[in-house]
Amino acid sequence: MSNTARSWMYDRLDADEYISPIFTNGLKTFIEFACSNQSFMDGDKIKCPCKKCLNRAFQEVEVAKFHLSKFGFIPNYYLWNKHGETSIGSTSFGMDDTHSPFNEHHDPSYSEMVMDVAGYDFIGRTFDEDPNPEDKKFFDMLEAADRELWSGCKKATQLSVAARLLNIKSEYRIHEQCFNAICQSMKDGLPEDNNMVDSLYETKKLIQALGLPVEHIDCCRSGCMLYWRDNKDLDQCKFCEAQRYKSSTNSSKCSRVAYTRMHYLPLTPRLKRLYASQAIVASMRWHAEDHGHDVGVM
Structure with a gap:
């Protein structure tokens, strides 16, 4: 099937500015194909390739149909690769594992990774002035x-x-x-x-x-304590009295080097990223959506 055979995707309106029957029939074919590949869906939702969602947001099927009818498809989306198609016309239902978006041969989309960081609220925003x-x-x-x-x-x-x-x-x-x-x-x-x-x-x-920060926290070199919160300004361990900083001829606080340091990965920003990721959010919501009440099931 060539791009010409899918020209209906961009012939949405007829001469009277109504949705054309050709577009309606083609849209039905697209929706059936998108719903046939569960590995490219988020539960019952499909990625919406309309000009507003840009193949980044998952939507209910009826919402996706409405968006596509109202806004139209994103430009040049003849190959439905975000919905499981590997070549134009490969609309056979039932995908094997080699078509999974998470197999080892799949090249990750770093643009989508960045959009996950932005979150749903960012999609579709326009700026009339310089961004903050x-x-x-x-x-x-x-x-x-x-x-x-x-x-x-x-x-x-x-x-x-x-x-x-x-x-x-x-x-x-x-x-x-x-x-x-x-x-x-x-x-x-x-x-x-x-x-x-x-x-x-x-x-x-x-x-x-x-937005995945790392904090450096000084530690007692004997493992007694962290120089953190109320203890962050101490110069020696309050248990073993070991010195916090290495000896130096420079007395400036900015140049002092601690004997031992730990790397702390704040949990909250990482949870935010997991909830923002369209690939993971369904799993993050699993318990909240009444799936986590089966006794003995973790």
Whole structure:
């Protein structure tokens, strides 16, 4: 099936500005196909490819039909890949595991990851003036999600490479100096107009707008206590009296280095991200929607 065969998607209105029968029949075919692939749905909801939802928000079937009739399809959505289609016309019902959006060969959409961070309230917003600093971070992230690593690169974006590098650093415990050297080596080996990050600092700066903060908390080197809350200004452990900071000729508070530090990952922002993610939110709501009352079922 060619793009021409799906021209009905963009011939929504007839000469009298009414919904055309051709569009209505085609829409019925699309809805049937979208509802046949459960792995691309959120419960009974499907991704709505209208010009308002942009294939990002899950909607009830009737709501999606109404949106598509009112706003029309997003431009050039001839291949229904967000609903399980792998090639135009592959509308056979029943998908096997190789078509799952979570299989290992699937290339994650970093644009969708950024939209998950923004949440449903952001979708469809328009700005008549310069965005505030919080929204500006989001726009920068969205730009990075779509920014080619170099002109003509189709396999990676600036954000996707940064996210993968941070994952590799964490998994293999790569030292910061080694990470910087890898980044610089990659940058030098790419075309001159590349957008490759060149250090851990630049990588973290790019990723930080995802809103998953990390707090550093000084600890007693013997493990007695944390220098936190009421104890945050202490210079020695109140149990073993061990010194908090390493000896230094510089007495400035800003330059003092603690013997031991822990990384604290605040829970609330991470829960917010799980509820914002369209891929996970159905599981997060599972208990609240009367599914969690079966005795013996966890």
